[in-house]
Amino acid sequence: MVKTRVCAVLIFGGIAASCFAWAQEASSPQLQLSIKIYELGNEDSQQRVFAEPLLVTPAGRPFSLDAGGIVKTDSGDDLKIGIQVTGKLERPRADLVSIAIKAGVGTQIIQDNDPKTVLVKTDTFDIRAVVRLGETKRFRFSEIQCCEICVDSVKN
Numbered sequence: 492m493v494k495t496r497v498c499a500v501l502i503f504g505g506i507a508a509s510c511f512a513w514a515q516e517a518s519s520p521q522l523q524l525s526i527k528i529y530e531l532g533n534e535d536s537q538q539r540v541f542a543e544p545l546l547v548t549p550a551g552r553p554f555s556l557d558a559g560g561i562v563k564t565d566s567g568d569d570l571k572i573g574i575q576v577t578g579k580l581e582r583p584r585a586d587l588v589s590i591a592i593k594a595g596v597g598t599q600i601i602q603d604n605d606p607k608t609v610l611v612k613t614d615t616f617d618i619r620a621v622v623r624l625g626e627t628k629r630f631r632f633s634e635i636q637c638c639e640i641c642v643d644s645v646k647n
Contacts, residue, residue: 520550521645522580522588525627528596531635541596542574547645550582562599562609570611572597580642583621588642592618596636 524546530539548554559573578592595615602608616632618640627641 520582521547522550522582523547523643523645524554524580525639525641525643526576526592526594527639528574528594529637529639531637544574544576546576548580550580550588553577553579559597562611564609565607570597570599570609571595571613572599572611578618586624587621588624590618590620590622590640590642592640594618594638 525543526546527543528541530541532538542558544556544558546554546556555575555577557571557573557575559571559575561569562572563569573596575595575597576592577594578590581589581591583589593615595613597611597613600610600612602610614633614636616630616638618630618638620628620630620640622628622640622642625641625643627639630638630640632638
C-alpha cells in the first residue's frame, strides 16, 4: 500500500511540474525576429539577398533555421548549402532585446577547370548585441556581406 501511494505522488508531481513548465512557456512573450542576409551591390549591380526569413520565438528559448540543401561529394560526404541560423533572444527590459545569433551562408563553387570537384564555401558570423524593439540594426561580417536584424513583439 505504501509503494502505491509513493508512486502516485511521484507521477502526480511529474505531471504538475510538466504542466507548470508548459504554462510558463505559453506565457513567455513571443518575439518576431526578421533577418536579412545579403551582399552589397556596387554601382552597376543591386544587392544580392541570400535569405530574408521571419521567425517567431518565445523570449529565452533557443531557435534554429536551416534553409537550403545538401551537395553530395564523390566520397559520400554531405556539404550544406544555404542559410543556417541558430540563437536565442532575451528580454532584459521591456524595450530591449539581447541577441545571441550564429549564422552561416554556404554556397557551392563551380570550377571551370575541374567541374567534378565539389567545393562549398561557408561564411559564418556570430552576433551578440542589445537592440531596441522595432529598431533595425545592420552588421557587416565581410567586405561585402551584411546582415540586418529587427526584433519586435508579437501582437496578439
